[in-house]
Amino acid sequence: MPLLPPVRSIRNRMIVLFIVATTTTLGAFATQRQWLLHQDLEQRFERTRGEVLDGLKQSLAAPTWALNVGNLRTRLESTLIHPEVTEACVFSPDREEVYAAVHRTTTATPAGPFCTASGHDVLAEVTLYPPDDIDPVRRSQPIGTAVVHFTRDTMQKTLRAAMIQGIIEVAVIDVALVLLLTFGLRMVFRPLEHLREALFELASSHGDHLDELSRLGRTEFDSVIDGFNSVLRRLRLIIAQRSEAELELMEKNRLLEALSKTDQLTGVFNRRHLDDALAGALARSRAEGIPFSIVLIDVDRFKSVNDTYGHQVGDRVLVEIADLIMAVKRPTDTLGRWGGEEFLLICADTALQDAVHFAHRLRNAVAAQDFAVIGRMTASLGVACVQQGDTIHGMIARADAALYRSKERGRNRVEFADDGVTTP
Structure with a gap:
């Protein structure tokens, strides 16, 4: 496995570190927001489930006792106003007979067996007893069972949409901030690149013909340019004072050092x-x-x-x-x-x-x-x-x-x- 080329440019390192820090921070906020949304949706789901079951326990007692199928269907259909409910049905006490059932039928979820669940779906049931005006002895015996099929599909869709939106927001903010950072770094590094080119030219065989650098009108860089020009003038003086014999001796010393x-x-x-x-x-x-x-x-x-x-x-x-x-x-x-x-x-x-x-x-x-x-x-x-x-x-x-x-x-x-x- 070949080694990845190291990032040695300070500018590139700053951009990479900035991207990592920004993405990590924004990602943490997005994750926290996603978690809070999930908690809120889960609480809403549980609250809806409790309200639906409590409402059915009160409203289905009388029509179940009277076996009023039309009234039972009406009461059950009222639960479908909640997007979390996909079907509801009332069984006989022995679960052998379905008194009434309603189902939310869509193209994606066609009608099937009543009150079946899979995946993240939840089946909840409540035992039905006779109304309060019935003989107390008879009221202790169940007259049916209401079963409600709840689904978390709506909650999952909301969470997926929120996650996609969060990813898009992080990406857009990252791109915008990187563009701003790149523009700002260019203002800093362009003068440095100009100075680097001058240093390389100074180190070349034609360095003694290099012209002094012009000031940029920026205090931070002008001080460096002044130092470079001062070194350049000093080098020109040294080169002018050295004889050919001294240069030859320096070359021999360099070769000896390399040989050692x-x-x-x-x-x-x-x-x-x-x-x-x-x-x-x-x-x-x-x-x-x-x-x-x-x-x-x-x-x-x-x-x-x-x-x-x-x-x-x-x-x-x-x-x-x-x-x-x-x-x-x-x-x-x-x-x-x-x-x-x-x-x-x-x-x-x-x-x-x-x-x-x-x-x-x-x-x-x-x-x-x-x-x-x-x-x-x-x-x-x-x-x-x-x-x-x-x-x-x-x-x-x-x-x-x-x-x-x-x-x-x-x-x-x-x-x-x-x-x-x-x-x-």
């Missing part, structure tokens, strides 16, 4: 520079709380390459692997030769899970490479991520142990130190 950091065979950084880079990464992690990971890469069965083809071919394999890793790694990562056929990759701003995914990508790239003379080769990789109170020695030891497990378990594998992170 570079492995002579592969052209990547050497062990000395890797030690400095690890120390710097650990110090930054401690100060800023930013994670970083390391990947130890060991060429599988490299000794057999030297034994079979000779050390010159082995050296060529190391050069090809170094070039391959350099082509796959990110610009922010640091690659160096750790020793022999081992390479160390320092992955900046990378947690363990992302480092493991990236290590799989490296492993696949090595396995798919057709090396000169020997053909296909594989590599084993061990991954470790910085922990609280960690040391360089501790990280290297965990990565080396993971690499050893890769070798033990058959090579051409990626293993990682168990730092409490689960990766697929």
Whole structure:
């Protein structure tokens, strides 16, 4: 699985964070509103159900006692004014006979068996007794049962409509606010982009011909522009005063410094520079709380390459692997030769899970490479991520142990130190 490209632009980060914060806040309000609406509709549903049942208990006693079917149907039809009621019926005490029944018939809900429910529907019933003017002994015996079929379809439709409306409102507000934010950030970042272009031009071979920047009439940026122009004038003075011999000496010193950091065979950084880079990464992690990971890469069965083809071919394999890793790694990562056929990759701003995914990508790239003379080769990789109170020695030891497990378990594998992170 390839790594997603990190969002490194401050402007894009601000827009993404703003979208996340705004959507989360508006979504929370919409969810709260949806929940309150659901509670209100549920209370209305229960209140309607209670009112309908109480009304039927009072109004159906006399017509049921008299078996006045017409009056029963009239009383039952009055319940259909409530959209929550789909049908109502009165059964005999033994439920063998239907005295009267009414049904709300629509195209979507055709008529069917009386008083049946499914899904979120509710069947409620009330036992009917003789009217108050009947003999008290007889009034203790039921004369029928009224059953009412209630449905929550109307409530669900209202909730769905409210949810769709909430989503649309959040989307519209997000778009409007992002457009405003983008316009505002453009006013800030356009001068910075202009200054960045000037800095790149200053760093180029034609920097001594760069003109001074014009002021923008904005206090915050004009102070930076004044500083840039001051540095530009100073650089021009320094360049004018330096002789050709001094420039040549500086170039030689730069080359010597680069050579002191570079492995002579592969052209990547050497062990000395890797030690400095690890120390710097650990110090930054401690100060800023930013994670970083390391990947130890060991060429599988490299000794057999030297034994079979000779050390010159082995050296060529190391050069090809170094070039391959350099082509796959990110610009922010640091690659160096750790020793022999081992390479160390320092992955900046990378947690363990992302480092493991990236290590799989490296492993696949090595396995798919057709090396000169020997053909296909594989590599084993061990991954470790910085922990609280960690040391360089501790990280290297965990990565080396993971690499050893890769070798033990058959090579051409990626293993990682168990730092409490689960990766697929």
